[in-house]
Amino acid sequence: MIAVVDDDEAVHKAITRLLRTAGYSCRGFNSGRELLNDWQSAHPDCLVLDLQMPEFSGLEVQRRLKAVGVRVLTIMITASDERRVINQSLAEGASACLRKPVDAQTLFTALEMGGMHPDAVAASGPLAPS
């Protein structure tokens, strides 16, 4: 399951719709706190995380999960030009940082690179060797 976390409801709804259309299972969250509170029940395989959010930024969520030993594929999304924060997030383990509005092809590439494949593909059996 992919957790999409963005305080802008329109953004996380758009991204979850895009991912579901592509065959991924996902769930939207309005804040980092909501994700952390629901972590045990949600238990996502991947995070699509807004870098700038009130209370807990994406970087703060990333750090809190890392501090308790959780390692999960993390894709940051941002509308900010603050390169220092972007670089910090990548240095601390995010596998991708994508500019908003999120480009679908780049998001799918980042997911594939992280080993995330749609349910529809998994249901049809293993991928043929490339």
Place this chain on the structure above:
Amino acid sequence: MRRSHARPAVGLLAFAAALVSPSAWVENHTEPTLLKQVVHQEYATVAGLDPGTHMVSVREDGGRVVSVGPVRHNFDQIRLGDRVNVTFYAATALQSLPNPSADASARVQSQDYTAPQGIRPATASGQTVHSPVTVVAVDPVKESVTVQHADGRRQTIQSDVQPGQELIRRLHPGESLELIQTRSVSVRVSDVRSR
């Protein structure tokens, strides 16, 4: 949803990812193991076109100017002011050194990609550096390895992916390896409606 080991990327980044993929290393009879890979995507505007070299300058929304190319196909379809999608890709891999006593200097491999004619203009260029290194220290808790280059420089790499973490647990100080580091940038025209 299926979660598997990291594997080469799809689409425009595929050429760069292929530089650290097993198929690229048949000649050495060993396979590189991916330690980490990172994607950073920005939006930008075409700020300069050089018809002589087919190089394209793009200004990111944050102000930084990046020069990419050459765009071998569809160059004439790119216009100043076009909105483009700029993607940076970096990957680090390790493989066993087939002949540790051989030339200890680093070697550099460059590769370009251009989208075929008839589709939206896109280009990518990448560079891979192969460096012979010696394992200095292994930290299985942090899942990191410290290696020393031939010039004495030390570098610590933490692995974010399962194959790399498994490799690190098997490494020992003094072991000779080849460090493979790939960097690439791709540019794809993202908005043709502004034409």
